[in-house]
Amino acid sequence: MKQLSKRSLSTAPDSQLSYSGTYTCPVCRHGEISAMTLTEAFACNFCHHIFTANLQKQLIQVADSSQPMTWRWTGRTWKPTHQRDTELTFILWLVAIALIALPPFLVWLSAHTFPPEPGSTASWIPLVWIGLTFLFHLVLVGWLIAEVYQFPIYAVVKVKLRQWLRQ
Numbered sequence: 001m002k003q004l005s006k007r008s009l010s011t012a013p014d015s016q017l018s019y020s021g022t023y024t025c026p027v028c029r030h031g032e033i034s035a036m037t038l039t040e041a042f043a044c045n046f047c048h049h050i051f052t053a054n055l056q057k058q059l060i061q062v063a064d065s066s067q068p069m070t071w072r073w074t075g076r077t078w079k080p081t082h083q084r085d086t087e088l089t090f091i092l093w094l095v096a097i098a099l100i101a102l103p104p105f106l107v108w109l110s111a112h113t114f115p116p117e118p119g120s121t122a123s124w125i126p127l128v129w130i131g132l133t134f135l136f137h138l139v140l141v142g143w144l145i146a147e148v149y150q151f152p153i154y155a156v157v158k159v160k161l162r163q164w165l166r167q
Contacts, residue, residue: 017058017073025049026071026078027062028155047159067148092148096141104134 017023019035023042026033031046042051042060051060058073059081071078111126146154 015075017053017055017060019053019055023073024078026060026080027069027150027152028159029152030156030159033060047155062150065150067150069150096145099141100134100137103137104130107133 015021019040019042022032022034024033025031025044025047027049028044028047031044033042033044033051035041036043036050040053041063042053043049044051049065050063052063053060059070060073060078061068061070070081072081107126107130111130116123116126
């Protein structure tokens, strides 16, 4: 099946998106998408995303995601079309920064207000607690951003982890 993909990608630059072709998946960039039997949709054989197509505009859109991610076929590669609401994106980034910064600040404030006894055996706990709070909230927000934007490396790692857990 790899040869089909290379053949469809190495054709002339004016090659059109069609249901008879096989193309590299724009989400994971590892698998291949091809038409699903008895439907007018594409599916990836690696990450299992389903795409609807607009052949006149040479566009595909992820159908199984809450994010309306769309790509345009150039004849050789996929180019993302940016249709994101900039106000919503700005608000989401503000919320992400607040989720990362506010909890460690609250832990620091409580440790500063009620400090441990100087020289006690547990005087290191507030600093570790602040660091762990920051780290865990950073990981949580990073995971949410990766889920929303579906970065290719994240999609590949997620699929590989799912396959490894099934074994």
